[in-house]
Amino acid sequence: MKSYGINGKTIRGLLIDLDGVLYIGSSPINGAIQYMQKIVDSGIPFRYVTNTTRMSRNSLLRNLHKMSFPAEPDWIFSAPMAARRYVMKKNVSSLFLLTGGDVRTDFEDLPLSATSGEIVVMGDPGNEVDYNTLNRGFQILMGGAELVAMQRNRYWRTEEGLVMDAGAFVAALEYASGKKATVVGKPSQEFFSLAVESIGLPKNEVAMIGDDIETDILGAHAVGLTSILVKTGKYNEEEVQRANIIPDVIIDSFPGIQKFEI
Ligand SMILES: [Mg+2]
Structure with a gap:
């Protein structure tokens, strides 16, 4: 074959x-x-x-291996990796990340900030992004930052049923800030x-x-x-x-x- x-x-x-x-x-x-x-x-x-914007590339790799799928790091092309590529091209001096899970590790060599950013990157908020953090993202957008969405999926299926994905949260930031997100996934x-x-x-x-x-x-x-x-x-x-x-x-x-x- x-x-x-x-x-x-x-x-x-x-x-x-x-x-x-x-x-x-x-x-x-x-x-x-x-x-x-x-x-x-x-x-x-x-x-x-x-x-998937809840798992870093390393977590995806481990997850695939755990289930016995063949996998190498270079075989994985994820929405966070696409966002990373986008941000690196823009050469920003600070970056505000709104994402749950361990996706942060995909960005840890970039200039992450907890309070400011030239770009606000939104992924799946998971349990980690609360109202205050989301609102901080909104404030940074109102201060002139660009909005980048890792993806804007509506929902996904887990073993516990359908769960909300990043889309509605991206839409919330767009609605509040009046800005349109650039989708990279x-x-x-x-x-x-x-x-x-x-x-x-x-x-x-x-x-x-x-x-x-x-x-x-x-x-x-x-x-x-x-x-x-x-x-x-x-x-x-x-x-x-x-x-x-x-x-x-x-x-x-x-x-x-x-x-x-x-
Ligand atoms: Mg799928």
């Missing part, structure tokens, strides 16, 4: 969403570990592309373009596999990637019908792409 044949295109590389595609919470999707290992053994270039075109660039293939030879019709499929389609929707994770038939986009392929779950192997 060296590639996939999908709708007349030869797909030589993959962008693979994590949560909802390879696992839900800490439970791997049936057959996903074995099929990921097959992709690695076949030498098919790929990236794990995730909008999925579905921004730059995110997909950088992920494809990092595997060194032209876009027409790469497919994106995701469970989210808006962030995964719409975003991938916008930059010319082939899109594959899985019916696991946050897949919701009504949302798929409502969306202005038809995925190139819909499969029951991640290992289902083996039927396109060539």
Whole structure:
């Protein structure tokens, strides 16, 4: 197996969403570990592309290893890493970070401040960002800072059910400050373009596999990637019908792409 044949295109590389595609919470999707290992053994270039903003790259790596997925740091392309790249390009003298979990460690070599910033970066607030911290972000925005959103997803599925993601909090800051956030994670075109660039293939030879019709499929389609929707994770038939986009392929779950192997 060296590639996939999908709708007349030869797909030589993959962008693979994590949560909802390879696992839900800490439970791997049936057959996903074995099929990921097959992709690695076949030498098919790929990236794990995730909008998760609760885990640093190191935590994502540990999490994948814990579930027995093959993983190396360079294979992970996350929304916090995209935000990091954005901030570094701007060369700011201070940065205000609104995010939960250990995502802060992705930024610890940058000029983080607890009171000011030329850029306010918003991720999933988790349990760590309280009203006062969010309000501090608002005040910094009113003082002239730029608003960057790691992503603006509506919700995600955990083992305990659906939970609110960063989107509503980004919207809160936008509403209060009157500013529009620059989104650097999925579905921004730059995110997909950088992920494809990092595997060194032209876009027409790469497919994106995701469970989210808006962030995964719409975003991938916008930059010319082939899109594959899985019916696991946050897949919701009504949302798929409502969306202005038809995925190139819909499969029951991640290992289902083996039927396109060539
Ligand atoms: Mg997902």
